[in-house]
Amino acid sequence: AQKPQTARPVTDDVSRGIRAYFWAYTGRHILYLQDQNGDENWRIYSVDLESGKTRDLTAFEGVRAMVSAISPKHPSEIVIGLNRRDPEYHDLYRLNIETGEMSLLIENREFSGFEIDDDYRVRLATKMTADGGSETFIFSSQGTWQSYLKIGMEDALTTGFAGFDKSNDCIYFIDSRGRDTAALYQLDLQTGKSTLLAEDPKSDLGGLMVHPTERNLQAVAFCYQRIEWRIHDSAIKPDFDLLHSADVGDMTVISRSLDDRTWIVVYSGDDRPARYYYYDRKSGQVSFLFTDKEKLQGQPLAKMIPAIIKSRDGLDLLSYYTLPVGSDRDCDGMPDNGQLPMVLYVHGGPWARDYWGLSPIHQWLANRGYAVLSVNFRGSTGLGKNFINAGNLEWGRKMHDDLIDAVNWSIEMGIADPERIAIMGGSYGGYAALAGLTFSPGTFACAVDIVGPSNLITLLNTIPPYWKPEVEQFTKRVGDFRTEEGKRLLEERSPINFIERIERPLLIGQGANDPRVKQNESDQIVRAMQARGLPVTYVLYRDEGHGFARPENRLSFYAIAEAFLAKHLKGRFQPIGQDFAGASLTVSAGAEDVPGLVSALDEKRLDGKTNDNGSISRKSSARIDKPKKTLK
Secondary structure: OOOHHHOOOOOOOOOOOOOEEEEOOOOOEEEEEEOOOOOOOOEEEEEEOOOOOEEEOOOOOOOOEEEEEEOOOOOOEEEEEEEEEEOOEEEEEEEEOOOOOEEEEEOOOOOOEEEEOOOOOEEEEEEEOOOOOEEEEEEOOOOOEEEEEEEOHHHOOOOEEEEEOOOOOEEEEEEOOOOOOOEEEEEEOOOOOEEEEEOOOOOOEEEEEEOOOOOOEEEEEEEOOOEEEEEOOHHHHHHHHHHHOOOOOEEEEEEEOOOOOEEEEEEEOOOOOOEEEEEEOOOOEEEEEEEOOHHHOOOOOOOEEEEEEEOOOOOEEEEEEEOOOOOOOOOOOOOOOOOEEEEEEEOOOOOOOOOOOOOHHHHHHHHOOOEEEEEOOOOOOOOOHHHHHOOOOOOOOHHHHHHHHHHHHHHHOOOEEEEEEEEEEEOHHHHHHHHHHHHOOOOOOEEEEEOOOOOHHHHHHOOOHHHHHHHHHHHHHOOOOOOHHHHHHHHHOOHHHHHHHOOOOEEEEEEOOOOOOOHHHHHHHHHHHHHOOOOEEEEEEOOOEOEOOOHHHHHHHHHHHHHHHHHHHOOOOOOOOOOOOOOOEEEEEOHHHOOOHHHHHHHHHHHOOOEOOEOOEEOOOOOOOOOOOOOO
């Protein structure tokens, strides 16, 4: 019998937490990735479960490691990429996770990615082309790379490889060429024959399930409003039928033993934490293990409601919104007592998407009395290449129009109070918040920008070196910072150039070590707003990068954000109290504009408490701190 209550911790990372980990095929090692203070120079660590020892396998300063392949045929070895020789390109190595020994597999001087089979043979290599597409090469019997296939820019984000079959002669291939949505094919590398396996008219392939050793396709997933699994191998149909009756919610098999007797299954919902089960296929027994957020079990959580909103030019914008618990007692999806204050929460990427499910952001804001709306604006992924490509060169234009159209829909439907709407998001969502204040002044009562770019020219001029092999994707989809015409377009779409239009308050959160959106993106817009006497609050974290990984930092920023939103939307907020404990924030502008922030900072300073990650301070000068150099 499984006994989750006997589980014990095997890692002791108390700073940033572990966000990416997996089992090695030895059965006694866990591998995980960690960076330093958000610099995204990932290191690979191995935990030996028998000895309890943790080992840094890639202890190189300023080097970014990535796991490129893992195979049951080589349980003690993995293939990794390191940009140690050249920051732009990752060389491939075989790494022994028990001894730490590495041997060079390929010295890479041109490729952005590789496809490696279970025998650790590098079979395919891909690089970007000047038109924003990609070209894939196959390693020939003569020992040279030969061009194999080309993908145009319009298909580059919806076409790619998804692993080899058992023979290693065929590869699963996600392909949108000659169609809109990305379908799954089986591609014979020798003959070039492509066989269609699964497709959907509304959404791209969202996942596949293959046998752990036989590598045959067993099920595929598509996700439009919610995830839908389709059986490809009839051998697992009885398993899926049984599992669908065991619990409710969207079901996914997340782990399987090599003999395929044991599955770990998770059921996800929108108003309850995920529930994990142990499934023994031989006995047919499904045993509950645990929920991932046990303290939320039984709490009054809000439902997430899918909606299709029409853009002004006729596109379907798949969106999700949440209403506060108790505000929709007849369950018709509309608030019972009139319009609510609302937060438009914009996803990052922008080549990503919002999904149905338990959203911590939606639940938090709904608990504070807000309706919350998230929109898959054009450029979002998973909904076909035409929808993605409709966002090309449309930052601050049609991508922004989609958000405004969704806001207008929420007002017309009686969901949102037009005088109490905020825009909030991280990364591209932070850019959208800045665009909301500058390109649609007066629409939003306030904005919250988390690590968002304010100047698209400086953004693209400072991309990390390991992104440079893929720079054509940015120039074709955002704008070309290398040409005069491209610069003019980027200037027209950069909020920093339209500060004079801002009418409403802004809250900014930034990580000092962000390698993607450098600290200067926030510094420059704060300086410009201060020069005009515009209300801006600036919160900087010296031990964070692109987003806030440390729980103490996240808690502190959300405490500030909810007080800021409450002031301008008239919602509820919990006083800051001890929410700054252990956090590294510096508030260099606008502390006085957030209820309770000045006193919370003063109390922390008077306590004389600091931590190894930084200090808490409050500055009220007219200038912000001089930008610090960040890791490249």
